[in-house]
Amino acid sequence: MQLNKVDVVNVQGGGSSAGIKSVETGTANIGMSSRELTPDEQGLTVIPIAIDGIALILHPSNPLQNLSLAQIRDIYTGKIKNWDSVGGPNWQIHLVTREEGSGTRSAFSDLVMSGSQIYPGAIVQDSNGAVRQVIAGDKAAIGYISLGLVDNEVKALNIDGITPSKDTILNHDYKFWRRFLFLVKGQETPPEKQFIDFVLSSDGQALLSREGLVPISAVSGGTSSP
Amino acid sequence: MIDFKEKSTELALLFLALSSIASLALITIFIIAEGVPVISKVGIINFLFGTEWAPSLGKYGILPMIVGSISVTLVALVIAVPTALCCAIFLVELSPRFLASIVRPAIQVLAGIPSVVYGFWGLIFIVPFIRNYLGGPGFSILAGSIILAIMTLPTIISIAEDALRALPPSYKEGSLALGTTQWQTIVSLQIPAARSGITAAIVLGMGRAIGETMAVIMVLGNAVALPKSILDPARTLTTNIGIEMGYASGEHQQALFATGIVLLIIIMILNSIAQYAARRR
Amino acid sequence: MSKIFNRRNNQRIAKVLIWAAAFAVILVMLAIIIYVLGKGLPVVNLNFLTQQPSDAGRAGGISSAIVGTLLVTFVAILVATPLGVGTAFYLTEYARESTVTRIIRFSAECLAGVPSIVYGLFGFIVFVIFLKLGWSVLSGGLTLAIMVLPTIIRTTEEAIRAVPKIYREVSFSLGGSRWQTITRAVVPSALPGITTGIILSIGRCVGETAAVILTAGSSLRMPTSLLSPTRTMAVHFYILAREGISIDIAYGTAALLIISVLIIDIVANILVRVFVAKVR
Numbered sequence: 001m002q003l004n005k006v007d008v009v010n011v012q013g014g015g016s017s018a019g020i021k022s023v024e025t026g027t028a029n030i031g032m033s034s035r036e037l038t039p040d041e042q043g044l045t046v047i048p049i050a051i052d053g054i055a056l057i058l059h060p061s062n063p064l065q066n067l068s069l070a071q072i073r074d075i076y077t078g079k080i081k082n083w084d085s086v087g088g089p090n091w092q093i094h095l096v097t098r099e100e101g102s103g104t105r106s107a108f109s110d111l112v113m114s115g116s117q118i119y120p121g122a123i124v125q126d127s128n129g130a131v132r133q134v135i136a137g138d139k140a141a142i143g144y145i146s147l148g149l150v151d152n153e154v155k156a157l158n159i160d161g162i163t164p165s166k167d168t169i170l171n172h173d174y175k176f177w178r179r180f181l182f183l184v185k186g187q188e189t190p191p192e193k194q195f196i197d198f199v200l201s202s203d204g205q206a207l208l209s210r211e212g213l214v215p216i217s218a219v220s221g222g223t224s225s226p
Numbered sequence: 227m228i229d230f231k232e233k234s235t236e237l238a239l240l241f242l243a244l245s246s247i248a249s250l251a252l253i254t255i256f257i258i259a260e261g262v263p264v265i266s267k268v269g270i271i272n273f274l275f276g277t278e279w280a281p282s283l284g285k286y287g288i289l290p291m292i293v294g295s296i297s298v299t300l301v302a303l304v305i306a307v308p309t310a311l312c313c314a315i316f317l318v319e320l321s322p323r324f325l326a327s328i329v330r331p332a333i334q335v336l337a338g339i340p341s342v343v344y345g346f347w348g349l350i351f352i353v354p355f356i357r358n359y360l361g362g363p364g365f366s367i368l369a370g371s372i373i374l375a376i377m378t379l380p381t382i383i384s385i386a387e388d389a390l391r392a393l394p395p396s397y398k399e400g401s402l403a404l405g406t407t408q409w410q411t412i413v414s415l416q417i418p419a420a421r422s423g424i425t426a427a428i429v430l431g432m433g434r435a436i437g438e439t440m441a442v443i444m445v446l447g448n449a450v451a452l453p454k455s456i457l458d459p460a461r462t463l464t465t466n467i468g469i470e471m472g473y474a475s476g477e478h479q480q481a482l483f484a485t486g487i488v489l490l491i492i493i494m495i496l497n498s499i500a501q502y503a504a505r506r507r
Numbered sequence: 508m509s510k511i512f513n514r515r516n517n518q519r520i521a522k523v524l525i526w527a528a529a530f531a532v533i534l535v536m537l538a539i540i541i542y543v544l545g546k547g548l549p550v551v552n553l554n555f556l557t558q559q560p561s562d563a564g565r566a567g568g569i570s571s572a573i574v575g576t577l578l579v580t581f582v583a584i585l586v587a588t589p590l591g592v593g594t595a596f597y598l599t600e601y602a603r604e605s606t607v608t609r610i611i612r613f614s615a616e617c618l619a620g621v622p623s624i625v626y627g628l629f630g631f632i633v634f635v636i637f638l639k640l641g642w643s644v645l646s647g648g649l650t651l652a653i654m655v656l657p658t659i660i661r662t663t664e665e666a667i668r669a670v671p672k673i674y675r676e677v678s679f680s681l682g683g684s685r686w687q688t689i690t691r692a693v694v695p696s697a698l699p700g701i702t703t704g705i706i707l708s709i710g711r712c713v714g715e716t717a718a719v720i721l722t723a724g725s726s727l728r729m730p731t732s733l734l735s736p737t738r739t740m741a742v743h744f745y746i747l748a749r750e751g752i753s754i755d756i757a758y759g760t761a762a763l764l765i766i767s768v769l770i771i772d773i774v775a776n777i778l779v780r781v782f783v784a785k786v787r
Binding site: 014021138 | 280281282353357363365448458459470472473474475
């Protein structure tokens with residue numbers, strides 16, 4: 001962000017729960033989360049900045065292109081253990097998931113698992129990039145990552161026939177997405193407001209779009225909740 | 227005047243000593259204070275032997291992590307100890323001087339590589355190798371063990387080497403004079419004679435292996451379930467803390483400290499064994 | 508007859524196995540070093556060392572991570588060395604041997620073995636959140652200081668104990684005070700050991716990731732003060748490699764890390780030899 005350099009913005013990584021917690025404790029001025037706040041995380045101002053699809057990804061050499069939601073759920077509960085049960089090759093399925101505090105995982109749980117537990121024997125990685133790395137290296141693996149992070153090392157699955165993309169998210173065909181939130185505690189200080197305003201401006205939103213996200217300004221209704 | 231300088235330096239050193247001890251005590255007390263509430267709430271048996279770790283459901287059983295830590299360490303030792311002993315014997319008995327001056331620095335270099343680099347190297351080479359030739363997802367206890375074995379080699383080799391060198395030459399000479407071969411001498415005499423030092427080496431290697439986090443977190447798979455074979459993904463006590471530390475809060479965080487207590491106790495036990503072994507010279 | 512046959516064969520087999528083991532160790536070391544340096548050294552150039560990361564680390568250099576590493580390590584060693592060396596001297600030279608000293612020694616021994624992640628957890632709660640230092644050079648440095656303190660105490664103590672008693676006795680018999688004895692008779696002989704301990708700790712700090720990532724933070728900017736968040740090279744490597752941001756820069760960082768540790772080792776060896784020569 002070389003456009004206006006008034007104050008310094010330091011960025012710290014970590015999952016959604018870490019982002020929420022650091023704003024609550026005052027360790028960070030602005031927290032970021034890719035999941036909604038839980039009932040006992042109230043008291044923060046929620047500012048949506050983008051929405052992002054969750055893509056189920058496979059290795060490019062996995063011949064499958066489409067799976068139903070029910071099939072994906074059965075794979076992730078561990079009920080289906082081999083790709084040939086869903087029309088794929090005779091390979092044992094290698095499940096990859098995010099860690100428990102991840103916003104991506106929590107969105108995945110809500111949208112796909114609907115209450116069922118993710119198989120405890122699944123491989124856990126602590127970032128979307130790491131999940132993508134695992135899938136890119138293992139032809140029998142399946143994982144879920146932010147749609148914005150899908151590159152040509154992995155391929156995104158169609159779910160119930162719908163291809164994930166910015167368009168199918170915006171016209172509500174692809175239902176697997178979550179909001180990216182900025183969280184602030186109390187009143188925004190001027191530097192915080194300046195940064196947030198920048199992100200919500202057309203320049204900022206264009207940057208988000210370039211990174212593969214769906215900017216909140218493109219969503220009809222603006223701040224609609226999932 | 228000399229007395230004043232004496233006294234003041236003594237006081238200064240005392241102050242430094244008390245500060246160090248205070249900070250070390252602080253961390254110990256802190257870990258225990260944070261961790262005990264969860265252990266008493268969940269019950270020590272449930273905590274140590276519970277097989278389900280699901281913080282969002284309030285379940286804090288760390289048996290899968292204990293099994294993970296023990297298996298990874300044991301398999302690592304199975305790989306590392308014979309190799310390390312052979313290398314120690316090599317350096318002490320068999321190698322010509324010029325070769326030793328290559329091998330010893332090589333071992334030191336191994337010791338200096340940061341653990342994250344080991345982990346990444348394991349991710350690139352060991353994990354796919356296991357996946358393609360042995361089965362499973364590759365992220366496995368075996369992958370962790372291989373990396374840990376390589377990482378603990380320098381420790382075990384150097385201490386074992388010292389232990390072997392410390393033996394009086396008369397042991398070896400006497401045995402050889404009686405007509406035994408070099409190998410017999412090594413096996414029946416030198417190794418048993420150096421066993422206290424070698425035990426200390428192994429125990430210290432074990433301590434390093436149990437404490438390793440970053441190298442293993444990349445290759446172990448971090449699955450929450452109890453592993454059933456060395457080709458299964460697993461979590462260790464340390465990687466459990468590593469993965470969840472960033473976002474854990476409240477009870478969950480206390481459970482991580484409780485895991486820290488368990489680690490502290492394990493280290494204490496290992497150190498006591500090492501000290502006991504080293505004393506029996 | 509067959510017994511001699513067996514003995515000779517055992518001897519030969521054993522020799523082959525032992526040589527194989529040594530060979531395997533060298534092979535593994537070469538495999539790792541050549542791979543990382545091979546992929547990483549080409550990336551390391553003047554730009555790499557002096558430019559700051561840009562585009563979230565995908566481009567540019569790693570100068571801020573280098574500075575971050577230096578600062579955090581410097582703070583850690585600055586705090587831990589006087590504390591550790593002073594404590595070791597007090598325990599061995601001034602305090603009488605008692606249960607208390609034995610407990611302290613055992614605790615230092617144990618705490619030296621505690622996994623660094625536990626120190627990270629402690630540092631995160633106490634320095635970052637409770638003392639409100641936030642993610643900063645100071646939080647990271649203090650956490651690392653506590654982490655290496657037991658090691659410095661232990662190695663210094665061993666170095667002091669290795670000094671023959673006769674040195675002290677001669678000094679006392681010549682009328683030297685305790686302080687003079689320590690500085691003139693004990694310290695020069697113990698210096699190689701003490702230095703080794705400190706250098707070992709520097710190496711640990713440079714390579715440490717777990718304790719640093721949650722205390723010093725992972726900011727890409729050049730740290731401007733003790734309270735700035737920063738990344739160390741090890742953390743930078745970890746994040747780049749794991750999130751797949753830039754594998755090339757990751758390798759370059761790793762190569763720089765390995766070279767740094769190698770240089771630290773060589774410097775340590777030289778220093779030790781210099782000190783040992785001085786005593787002789």
